Amino acid sequence: MTGDPSARPRSVEEHAALVARMLEPLSEEPAEESVPLDHALGRVTAEEVRSQVDLPLFRNSQMDGYAVRSADVHEVPVALEVTGDIPAGHTTPVSLVAGTALRIMTGAPVPTGADTIVPVEDTELVLGRDDDLSGAIVEIRRSRRRGEYVRERGSDVRRGDVLVPARTRLAPRHLAALAAAGVESVTVRARLRVGILTSGTELIATGTPGFGQVYDANGIALAALVQEAGATVSVRASSDDDPAAFERILDDALRTSDLIITSGGISRGAYEVVREVLHPRGADVTTVAMQPGGPQATAVVGGVPVFAFPGNPVSTQVSFVVFLRDPLRAAAGLPGIPPREVTLREPVRSIPGRRQFLRGVLDGAGAAVSPASGPSSHLVAGMAKADVLIDLPEEAETLEAGSPVTVWTL
Ligand SMILES: Nc1nc2c(c(=O)[nH]1)N[C@H]1C(S)=C(S)[C@@H](COP(=O)(O)OP(=O)(O)OC[C@H]3O[C@@H](n4cnc5c(N)ncnc54)[C@H](O)[C@@H]3O)O[C@H]1N2
Numbered sequence: 001m002t003g004d005p006s007a008r009p010r011s012v013e014e015h016a017a018l019v020a021r022m023l024e025p026l027s028e029e030p031a032e033e034s035v036p037l038d039h040a041l042g043r044v045t046a047e048e049v050r051s052q053v054d055l056p057l058f059r060n061s062q063m064d065g066y067a068v069r070s071a072d073v074h075e076v077p078v079a080l081e082v083t084g085d086i087p088a089g090h091t092t093p094v095s096l097v098a099g100t101a102l103r104i105m106t107g108a109p110v111p112t113g114a115d116t117i118v119p120v121e122d123t124e125l126v127l128g129r130d131d132d133l134s135g136a137i138v139e140i141r142r143s144r145r146r147g148e149y150v151r152e153r154g155s156d157v158r159r160g161d162v163l164v165p166a167r168t169r170l171a172p173r174h175l176a177a178l179a180a181a182g183v184e185s186v187t188v189r190a191r192l193r194v195g196i197l198t199s200g201t202e203l204i205a206t207g208t209p210g211f212g213q214v215y216d217a218n219g220i221a222l223a224a225l226v227q228e229a230g231a232t233v234s235v236r237a238s239s240d241d242d243p244a245a246f247e248r249i250l251d252d253a254l255r256t257s258d259l260i261i262t263s264g265g266i267s268r269g270a271y272e273v274v275r276e277v278l279h280p281r282g283a284d285v286t287t288v289a290m291q292p293g294g295p296q297a298t299a300v301v302g303g304v305p306v307f308a309f310p311g312n313p314v315s316t317q318v319s320f321v322v323f324l325r326d327p328l329r330a331a332a333g334l335p336g337i338p339p340r341e342v343t344l345r346e347p348v349r350s351i352p353g354r355r356q357f358l359r360g361v362l363d364g365a366g367a368a369v370s371p372a373s374g375p376s377s378h379l380v381a382g383m384a385k386a387d388v389l390i391d392l393p394e395e396a397e398t399l400e401a402g403s404p405v406t407v408w409t410l
Pocket residue numbers: 198199200202203214215216217218219263264265266267268269272292293294295309310311312313315377
């Protein structure tokens with residue numbers, strides 16, 4: 001074992017730099033893959049996508065109404081002969097004869113010769129019926145300028161223009177634009193495959209807990225955090241405190257993962273299964289001067305980086321946010337989420353010599369923060385109330401209301 005837990009605690013910055021260094025090789029030359037749009041939500045574009053078409057694809061009507069020449073409706077009211085009907089989906093180009101009108105529906109191609117649309121509300125059929133336009137006459141009651149309610153071809157995006165930039169996390173709105181342009185698949189960054197292993201004989205996944213048992217909260221938390229950071233979960237497994245059992249799930253995860261995160265079993269008691277298994281495999285077990293998240297270990301096993309987080313649910317989540325979130329986002333092609341400064345609404349006490357990450361709720365404007373719960377690392381429901389982590393410096397003992405503080409967005 002490198003690293004001596006009784007030595008001077010490592011600073012948060014030192015440990016963060018070590019974690020980032022371990023992940024650097026995974027960010028170099030990121031792999032790419034092509035995925036159909038149906039599977040592209042949340043993926044990050046590897047390259048910019050240029051539109052192969054103009055959008056709108058053709059000049060079309062923005063309203064249900066009548067396609068006319070603006071010059072013919074300059075003086076209103078005016079009666080015009082209705083010479084035909086253009087529903088959406090009409091595929092044959094139509095021309096408008098000067099001095100007449102064509103009924104048109106929203107999205108239908110505007111006939112050549114027409115330069116404006118009069119919405120149906122501003123018209124009345126004075127001869128003929130809606131369901132029989134033969135010989136119909138429409139009275140136009142409101143004049144419209146040239147171009148009104150005409151959606152020009154290419155007015156949204158032109159062929160060859162960028163539809164979605166590189167390094168964009170694809171959201172529903174991007175998928176809509178890609179689909180509208182006829183794009184069927186998109187080249188995205190391959191995701192890092194993260195194995196998630198939780199440990200503890202007390203853990204149960206489902207069912208009624210017996211005395212001394214707890215539900216596994218960290219497996220789902222880490223899986224969700226990993227996916228939010230742009231990676232994918234290769235395997236999620238749990239073991240009791242039997243080293244052979246943990247070794248089995250670890251070896252399994254090593255086969256399918258680019259990196260592994262474990263929770264629990266690394267502090268100083270007996271039955272510290274993660275420590276027991278990783279120790280002979282060269283783990284660096286250390287204490288970081290922070291709360292929650294003090295006990296930490298890292299290892300590289302068979303070339304795969306392993307990050308061992310403490311088991312308390314808040315400690316696990318805080319460790320991820322502080323050490324792994326930004327490096328994983330960088331590997332995914334996503335920007336980091338930098339901490340920012342807000343004002344403390346009420347006084348807080350901190351632990352001198354350790355950087356403390358209190359859970360905080362922001363006020364409506366997001367400019368001020370109050371503690372959301374106590375400082376202990378088992379307060380998983382308190383963590384659920386929080387918007388941010390309040391980052392209290394190592395040297396702080398008390399901070400007065402009104403002090404500037406750094407917060408990390410959750
Ligand atoms: N003598 C000492 N005891 C402890 C120290 C210390 O320095 N000296 N450090 C404390 C701190 S700080 C932390 S944090 C924990 C970390 O311990 P482990 O990483 O070994 O975690 P466990 O003992 O396995 O579990 C701690 C706690 O969390 C619960 N837990 C674990 N995994 C899960 C899970 N997946 N879902 C929900 N809850 C989980 C577990 O039941 C324990 O209550 O050690 C302190 N002790």
